[in-house]
Amino acid sequence: xxxxxxxxxxxxxxxxxxxxxxxxxxxxxxxxxxxxxxxxxxxxxxxxxxxxxxxxxxxxxxxxxxxxxxxxxxxxxxxxxxxxxxxxxxxxxxxxxxxxxxxxxxxxxxxxxxxxxxxxxxxxxxxxxxxxxxxxxxxxxxxx
Amino acid sequence: xxxxxxxxxxxxxxxxxxxxxxxxxxxxxxxxxxxxxxxxxxxxxxxxxxxxxxxxxxxxxxxxxxxxxxxxxxxxxxxxxxxxxxxxxxxxxxxxxxxxxxxxxxxxxxxxxxxxxxxxxxxxxxxxxxxxxxxxxx
Numbered sequence: 699x700x701x702x703x704x705x706x707x708x709x710x711x712x713x714x715x716x717x718x719x720x721x722x723x724x725x726x727x728x729x730x731x732x733x734x735x736x737x738x739x740x741x742x743x744x745x746x747x748x749x750x751x752x753x754x755x756x757x758x759x760x761x762x763x764x765x766x767x768x769x770x771x772x773x774x775x776x777x778x779x780x781x782x783x784x785x786x787x788x789x790x791x792x793x794x795x796x797x798x799x800x801x802x803x804x805x806x807x808x809x810x811x812x813x814x815x816x817x818x819x820x821x822x823x824x825x826x827x828x829x830x831x832x833x834x835x836x837x838x839x840x841x842x
Numbered sequence: 843x844x845x846x847x848x849x850x851x852x853x854x855x856x857x858x859x860x861x862x863x864x865x866x867x868x869x870x871x872x873x874x875x876x877x878x879x880x881x882x883x884x885x886x887x888x889x890x891x892x893x894x895x896x897x898x899x900x901x902x903x904x905x906x907x908x909x910x911x912x913x914x915x916x917x918x919x920x921x922x923x924x925x926x927x928x929x930x931x932x933x934x935x936x937x938x939x940x941x942x943x944x945x946x947x948x949x950x951x952x953x954x955x956x957x958x959x960x961x962x963x964x965x966x967x968x969x970x971x972x973x974x975x976x977x978x979x980x
Contacts, residue, residue, distance in 0.1 A: 699980045700939045700943075700974075701973065702972075703971070703974070704970060705969065705971070748980075754859060754861075754862070754870075755859065756939060757937045757939050758939050761971065762872065
């Protein structure tokens with residue numbers, strides 16, 4: 699099996715604020731990430747897929763197809779957006795990078811078969827780097 | 843315990859399958875099918891697995907690992923046109939996938955249990971595309 703990873707970037711803003719908690723509790727929990735006006739990051743996204751080598755192309759995945767799927771499902775909807783205000787999933791879910799990684803997996807899984815109808819390649823891992831020091835990995839098996 | 847060593851080499855390649863037509867190659871490989879070839883600064887990370895020797899405190903002699911990587915990979919690959927100068931790429935398309943497999947095959951015979959086991963190779967074709975290969979393991 700071959701494992702192929704592509705790296706992408708997008709910039710977006712967010713605010714960490716849990717509606718179930720008081721303002722004071724939110725400030726205590728999220729610190730400066732709770733700033734009411736939000737703040738932004740240059741996110742780095744890695745998408746890893748796994749599959750056998752295809753004899754005709756000598757490749758395990760058509761990266762052009764993968765790029766197009768990621769562009770349509772993730773980069774375009776997230777690029778230069780306020781995640782809390784402009785991405786439906788984060789109206790009710792705090793856009794931590796943990797939840798952002800899960801949302802990316804959900805979007806890729808939901809549309810995977812339309813782009814890759816065969817058994818392979820399969821989505822293996824999504825990795826979100828909020829900054830170069832905070833990195834979050836999500837396996838598709840963790841997401842329904 | 844896993845130990846990773848990194849080396850770099852620069853090489854050119856062209857991605858074309860001789861069994862396919864010009865149009866099919868262009869459709870499949872895009873600009874990488876340009877017959878004159880193009881180049882990359884490849885980055886190779888080789889990971890070895892083992893337990894530290896009780897006397898030396900080392901899994902393997904890193905100097906030896908560096909020599910193996912230079913002799914088996916950097917020497918043959920660096921500043922070469924892979925399709926024309928580095929077998930098996932006269933008959934195998936030098937995609938990052940096939941390069942990872944070839945590097946694994948070149949390195950594998952040099953690792954016995956005494957010197958740590960070859961765990962994986964990771965080859966970056968660009969900073970935004972890399973391939974991991976772990977031999978027969980899934």
